[in-house]
Amino acid sequence: MFSDHRITARRRVGPAAALTLALTLPLGAGLAPPAAADVPPPVPVVGGARLAEPGVQVALGPGAPPLPGGLTGQSWLVADAGSGEVLAAYNAHLRLPPASTLKMLFADTVLPKFDRTQVHRVTNEELAGMGAGSSLVGIKEDLDYSVEDLWRGVFLSSGNDAVHVLAHMNGGVDETVRQMRAEADVLGAADTQVVSPDGYDADGQLTSAYDLTLFAREGLRNPDFRSYCGTRDAQFPGTVDKASGRRGTFGIQNTDRLLGKYPGLIGVKNGYTTNAGATFVGAAERGGRTLLVAVMHPESYLKVYDDTAALLDWGFAAAGKTTPVGALVPPRPVASPTPAAPPAAAHAGASAAAVAAGVGRPGARLLSPESWAVIGAVTLCAAGGGWLLNRRRRTAGPAQADPGRPVGGSTALGRRR
Incomplete structure (x- = not known):
């Protein structure tokens, strides 16, 4: 989570302007990496914080x-x-x-x-x-x-x-x-x-x-x-x-x-x-x-x-x-086999595991300034693109809802041997 940095101005920048700004700004311009305080907190320590x-x-x-x-x-x-x-x-x-x-x-x-x-x-x-x-x-x-x-x-x-x-x-x-x-x-x-x-x-x-x-x-x-x-x-x-x-x-x-x-x-x-x-x-x-x-x-x-x-x-x-x-933590229950997760869920799980493995551990690497610039530009592009798409839908009339996709199921847990 990042800190809530508030920017005051007389006029708001609209989504379309944000999209244009994102596409025209050079990478790294005005997009500094987060301060140390903005880095997500480390994974909880096994056995307690002390x-x-x-x-x-x-x-x-x-x-x-x-x-x-x-x-x-x-x-x-x-x-x-x-x-x-x-x-x-x-x-x-x-x-x-x-x-x-x-x-x-x-x-x-x-x-x-x-x-x-x-x-x-x-x-x-x-x-x-x-x-x-x-x-x-x-x-x-x-x-x-x-x-x-x-x-x-x-x-x-x-x-x-x-x-x-x-x-x-x-x-x-x-x-x-x-x-x-x-x-x-x-x-x-x-x-x-x-x-x-x-x-x-x-x-x-x-x-x-x-x-x-x-x-x-x-x-x-x-x-x-x-x-x-x-x-x-x-x-x-x-x-x-x-x-x-x-x-x-x-x-x-x-x-x-x-x-x-x-x-x-x-x-x-x-x-x-x-x-x-x-x-x-x-x-x-x-x-x-x-x-x-x-x-x-x-x-x-x-x-x-x-x-x-x-x-x-x-x-x-x-x-x-x-x-x-x-x-001393007790042994974790051993998970029994479950069907493979859908691609979206599997990707989300892999991302969470990567964060858990890296944050707060020796050798974990933070993103470079250039990487943060790319992430910022992509995020702004997505926001602007979404605004344009919604505007088109409002002009053309109600759109059909997309069928939902499963995002993963519960895991059946077995007993520790």
Whole structure:
């Protein structure tokens, strides 16, 4: 919407004159781009306006303890997993590399698709394409693994080899990335861009503390997800002994350093790469309340656990004594297939989507002065043309009404799985 700039004059310029003026004015003459205040407002921030503000966001009530000191994460968030209330946050929507915490979204997407007892024989192709220095659980080609084994490799060892095998079972890496993007959209994770399913550093692969909290909250609704992320150690299938023909096992441990140490900790997932630094999402239960904490990019690898523990302590002490500064959005209902929209409706929908995707986002481009001049000229032409057409119709007599065109129908919404 543009501001109402009023122009006073003794005489009004008629539509015909406006049409002539539009056709004779050179592009850009008198048609300046809108001022910054005239730009349409940005798309509403997911989770509430305060979460878009930089710096610490908290509203302490009577008796609430202050936030812990010494926090060094570039972004963090504390939320109640049950109610979805965000108790405090710092740069909640800051987009940063996720490292292996992105495996939570991978699990949200793929875990429900395969029975845990299903057995799969691994091929060499499925182990190809992993990034140099990837964390591995130790999967070997031409050997059988149960789906349960593979998920333990994902959650305990953060094994990119296990992720790639499951992704190939799911239709391939590219297909899995596509599905993860769709899942992020359903969950309301607007800050997330998925490039690889395992979270390995890749250009453009980003997420936020807010989105990571959404992934963890969704995952903990699945009993298998909850079981895997809370497992401290397990035996993993090894190679076959050539002499005896028997297949051995070896032990793997969960790389989550708070598991078994922080009282009431449930999980969920840690991550680390040189580019991303340390990232972690932890969930803990105490007194019937489950809290989620996400911390991204503190000053050191071990500091991510210190910050998480401190924020969990604060959250349990402050619960019920703060005013929420935002909320974790619920998953969006999945739309069921509907007939294709008419061209006009489809175009309108595409335009709305383009505005929603561009306004207020980094990299969004405003129209140039020349473009605004063209838009102004076209608008004036349309107004003048409409005036002339109406005048002709009044002279010739009543015109027949054009048959109406549908502009789109209601969308049938299905349940979230």
